[in-house]
Amino acid sequence: MTQHKLSRPAWIRAALAEFEARLLRYATSITGNADLARDVVQDTFLRLCAADRAKVEGHLAPWLYTVCRNRALDVRKKEGRMNPLAEGQAEALADSAAGPGDVATQKETQRLVMSAMAGLPQDQREACRLKFQDNLSYREISQVMDVSLGTVSNLITRAMSHVRAELGARLDLAREV
Amino acid sequence: MxxxxxxxxxxxxxxxxxxxxxxxxxxxxxxxxxxxxxxxxxxxxxxxxxxxxGFAEPAIALSEEQREAIHARAEAPGNVVKPPIRRWRPWLAVAATLVVIAGGAMVLLPALSRTRGFVTKGPMWLAEKKMLPPEKQAQVDELVQTMREEGVRREPIQRFFIADVNNPDSNVVPEHIARIAYEQAGAEGVPTADKMKHPAVPSESPAQSSPVPLVETEGLTWKAAAGSPVSPSVSRRGRVSGTERARLGVATDLDLKEAPRQEVQPEAFGYDAGNQITIGQPMPVAAGKSAALEGRMDSVRRLPAPGPPHDDPYQVYWPGHNTESYDSIVENEFKAVTQEPLSTFSIDVDTASYANMRRFLNQGTLPPPDAVRIEELVNYFAYDYAPPRDLEKAPFASHVTVAGCPWTPEHRLVRIGLKGWEIPAGERPPTNLVFLVDVSGSMGPRNKLPLLKEAMKLLAQRLGESDRVAIVVYAGSSGLVLPSTSGDNRQAILGALDRLQSGGSTNGGEGIELAYNVAIANYIEGGVNRVILATDGDFNVGVTNRGDLTRMVEKKAKSGVFLTILGFGMGNVKDATLEELSNKGNGNYAYIDTLKEARKVLVEEMGANLVTIAKDVKIQVEFNPAEVRAYRLIGYENRMLAAEDFNDDTKDAGEIGAGHTVTALYEIVPAGVSFTPRGVDPLKYQQPKPALSETARTGELMTLKLRYKAPDGDKSKLLVFPVVDPGLGYAQAEPDFKFAASVASFGMILRHSKFAGRASFDSVLELAEEGRGEDVHGYRAEFIDLVKKAKRIAAAR
Incomplete structure (x- = not known):
């Protein structure tokens, strides 16, 4: 039997603190609705409460993402929503356009990156989110998205290729920053 | 490196x-x-x-209540699901089954609360059959009573209920059963016990009926619990096995090579009971009204437990999560004729490997070598073999062609082709089938849509020229993916099947309407006209009102089109809806959990007039050592039989349907060509030189022997054909021969076969172009495209 350092409630609390916001964003990206995402994430953590800790520890992040994703996909199906832009994303895109001087350049680059990422096919976008926002490894992403490692590698490569092309010359600027 | x-x-x-x-x-x-x-x-x-x-999203947070709920649950003791217990306790299994029915394990209750009115009667049945332990029964009764008295608010049941079925002391179960029972009764009136006339669930052997682990369970635990000999880890989409290819870049050039694996037959990889515990026997097809009710109750009792990882999207299996596995195929070696003069195998008309290969190539990767079964690639294509002339002699014709072997010119290539007879139109009632396929997201797990596709392929192979098939899909919207098509255009049918994918929500009503319209438009007087609805029954968009649906079906049934309903999956099969629909639609309802069951329902029973012309077809070739030094059967690795199995009528083999073609290829090392048998030292006390018979000097290359049984027979008949090599070079061979050789050599390249000789993508293309022929449906052209794709992918590495 594994010795856990934290008590179970403390462990759950820690997981909640660490992953709540991340999972909510992820779930929102799938369900397209913050309220649904909250339900999904609540469900995810409730399941964590019922999970065999020994089997989850060491894989907590991919475990949570997998459960969250499956729940979110189900909710999306039930709600009949198809792949909408995440709530607030459009505004965020619009907001970030302006600003003085260097900040403006930076923001413009950022805006370009965001719009390039938003323009990615859904699977690439999801892989990128898990890679760049959630810092999951290819391996973990392949588990969460239920695709092969090769597919993950391919998705990320293509996505970065696309973003890189969209950025073009700006990359040189960015590199110097 | x-x-x-x-x-x-x-x-x-x-x-x-x-x-x-x-x-x-x-x-x-x-x-x-x-x-x-x-x-x-x-x-x-x-x-x-x-x-x-990032994606520039605003940060959001859970509500305080939600966080509270989580913390409260975290504090609650005893909510960890224990490992499954082996001991069989009937009520537990029933409870497990019921929880599954009640929306696909406890976590599906949200779905349940949103589609109220479609709630299955499972829990009711449990309560009414007094299957619960007395104290739980009392609790349920009391709770139901209280709810009735108080008119409990119809709010969603607690979003998650974690029913620990392995823990009879858990008091969660009665409450929820009661709640569901109450909800059900409210929606549909209180069912009476006499409707539920089934006796108690019979006890089964422990292996068959282990209690169901409901929440997180290791795949391995599952395997053990199910007593399954096969890996449960075949994913519907996932490719990489977590454990097998533990790390990206095991292969030096980052090509993510698959570990040696082999695609297994769907049956073998466990649509069957191995992975999916079926409580009791597979459900018989319910024919007619009362049988349909029986069937429904049966399936309530016998719904499979949540099976392998991917059947239940909520099951998280960790770590060896989600893999597609292929057993390794050990390629047939050259056999010295002096040592093994007989080669015996069963025919195979599967084509799954071709579709799988195509999927990989279209995704921009080469298929893992063990996913490539060469005989299935070759048999994907129909070849122009003449049908049998004299049906008294045999229900199929056999054709043997010998010519030079394109990839190793000093060798010979023998092609054995069988062609089943086409039953003349009019000798059996023609069939007009419209498949109405639910492709909503919930049909994704591989015991649903993928299983259905396999089953439909079995059926499609039985169809003839006078039959018609159409496929209507429904999800968020519905559409005709295959207009009514003649049954002999098998490739179009199989192609449409391959393209079916799940996604979207379910608008059953619209789909039913469309399917009936197609069936009526193609109505065959005096034939079999049938809509086959395949679904997990989770109608959640459009006409979802059960009354409206049944009225619609009832009206449509007057047109003379019959309805067959095939229920799939276990998560949210809405048994009652389906059963009622089929009753109103002059039809039957069957629950399909394994490919075997699908074959039985779709092919043997429903397709009774779709003809199998011969069964247990085996091929045995005896090579003449005077002409042949060694031989190699290309593909058919998992169809090999022992020489003595050929005459053993108890040994099963493949079936051949009306109009089927079957192709097998042998590569032969002629007597004059050098050949070193692999791995064995020369014998010290024996001369390998055999004594030749008279016939050996006639110049016959080999003798082809076929055994088959009549579809209803149990005694096999034998056909014998001597084969002489006319000495053609491959350039002079007929186009079909070249095409088959092209496909086989492509398969060998993909398998990295050591026998591929000079075969290259270019030589494959050249042969395929020469062998393209008329290619009415464009499948050979598609093959050529795939070869080009493979060539590009391989070059890019």
């Missing part, structure tokens, strides 16, 4: 996804490559920006 510096490698490098030795190799290679270094710089900058920019 050397490594190929392509964009994918560099991306993985920048993102820190390579192994230490690969990183070293990349670093080394980068020194000499300015372009690659530049790309690395760019990738680094891009990664940084992508990390920073």
């Amino acid at each position: 050397t490594i190929k510096l392509n964009e994918e490698t560099l991306t993985a490098y920048v993102l820190g996804e390579l192994e230490a030795d690969q990183v070293a190799a990349v670093k080394e290679a980068l020194k000499a490559n300015d372009t690659a270094r530049c790309m690395v710089e760019e990738l680094r900058a891009t990664a940084k920006l992508m990390g920073e920019a």
Whole structure:
């Protein structure tokens, strides 16, 4: 039997603190609705409460993402929503356009990156989110998205290729920053 | 270690996804490559920006109540699901089954609360059958009573209920059963016990009926619990096995080579009971009204437990999560005729491997070698063999062609072709089938849509020219994916099936309407006209009102089109709806849990007039040592039989349907050509030289022997054909022969076969072009495209 350092409630609390916001964003990206995402994430953590800790520890992040994703996909199906832009994303895109001087350049680059990422096919976008926002490894992403490692590698490569092309010359600027 | 510096490698490098030795190799290679270094710089900058920019979403948080709920649950003791207990306790299994029915394990209750009115009667049945332990029964009764008295608010049941079925002391179960029972009764009136006339669930052997682990369970635990000999880990989409290819870049050039695996037959990989515990026997097809009710109750009792990982999207299996596995195929070796003069195998008309290969190539990767079964690639194509002339002699014709072997010119290639007879139109009632396929998201698990597709392929292979098939799909919207098509255009039918994918929500009503319209438009007087609805029954968009649906079906049934309903999956099969629909639609309802069951229902029973012309067809070839030094059967590795099985009528083999073609290829080393048998020292006390019979000097190359049984027979008949090699070079061979050779050599390349000789993508293309022929449906052209794709992918590495 594994010795856990934290008590179970403390462990759950820690997981909640660490992953709540991340999972909510992820779930929102799938369900397209913050309220649904909250339900999904609540469900995810409730399941964590019922999970065999020994089997989850060491894989907590991919475990949570997998459960969250499956729940979110189900909710999306039930709600009949198809792949909408995440709530607030459009505004965020619009907001970030302006600003003085260097900040403006930076923001413009950022805006370009965001719009390039938003323009990615859904699977690439999801892989990128898990890679760049959630810092999951290819391996973990392949588990969460239920695709092969090769597919993950391919998705990320293509996505970065696309973003890189969209950025073009700006990359040189960015590199110097 | 050397490594190929392509964009994918560099991306993985920048993102820190390579192994230490690969990183070293990349670093080394980068020194000499300015372009690659530049790309690395760019990738680094891009990664940084992508990390920073993200998707710019506002941060959101759970509500306080939600967080409270989680903390409360975290504090609650005893909510960890225990490992499954082996001991069989009937009520537990029933409870498990019921929980499954009640919306696909407890976590599906949200679905349940939203589609109220479609709630299954499972829990009711449990309560009414007094299957619960007395104290639980009392609790349920009391709770139901209280709810009735108080008119409990119809709010969703607690979103999650974690029913620990292995823990009879858990008091969650009665409450929820009661709640569901109450809800059900409210929606549909209180069912009476006499409707539920089934006796108690029979006890089964422990292996068959282990209690169901409901929440997180290791795949391994599952395997053990189910007593399954097969790996449960075949994913519907996932490719990489977590454990097998533990790390990206096991292969030096980052091509993510698959570990040796073999695609297994769907049956073998466990649509069957191995992975999916079926409580009791497979449900018989319910024919007619009362049988349908029986069937419904049966399936309530016998719904499979939540099976392998991917059947239940909520099951998280960790770690060896989600893999597609292929057993390794050990390629048939050359056999010295002096040592093994007989080669025996069963025919195989499966074509799944071709579709699988196509999927890989279309995704831009080469298929794992063990996913390539050459005989299935070859048999994907129909060849122009003449049908039998004299049906008294045999229900199929056999054709043997011998010509030069394109990839090893000093060898000969023998093609054995069988062609089943076409039953003349009019000798059996023609069939007009419209498949109405639910492709909503919930049909994704492989015991649903993928299983259905396999089953439909079995059926499609039985159809003839006078039959018609159409496929209507429904999800969020519905559509005709295959207009009514003649049954002999098998490729079009199979192609449409291959393209079916799940996604979207379910609008059953619209689909039913369309399907009936197609069936009526193609109505065959005096024939069998049937809509086959395949679904898990989770109608959640459009006409979802059960009354409206049944009224619609009832009206449509007057047109003379019959309705067959095939229920799939276990999560949210809405048994009652389906059963009622089929009753109103002059039809039957069957629950399909395994390919075997599908075959039984779709092919043997419903397709009774779709003709199998011969069964247990076996081929045995005896080679003449005077002419042949060695031989090799190409493909059919998992169809090999022992020589003595040929005459053993108890040994099963493949079936051949009306109009079927079957093709098998042998590569032969002629007597004059050198051949070194592999691995064995020459015998010390024996001369391998056999004593030749008179016939051996006639110049016959080999003798082809076929055994088959009549579809209803149990005694086999034998056909014998001597074969002489006319000495054709492959250039003179007929186009079909070249095409088959092309497909086989392509398969060998994909399998990295050591026998591929000179075969190259270019030689494959050349042969395929020469062998293209008329190609009415364009399948050979598609093959040529696939070869080109493979060539490009291989070159890019």
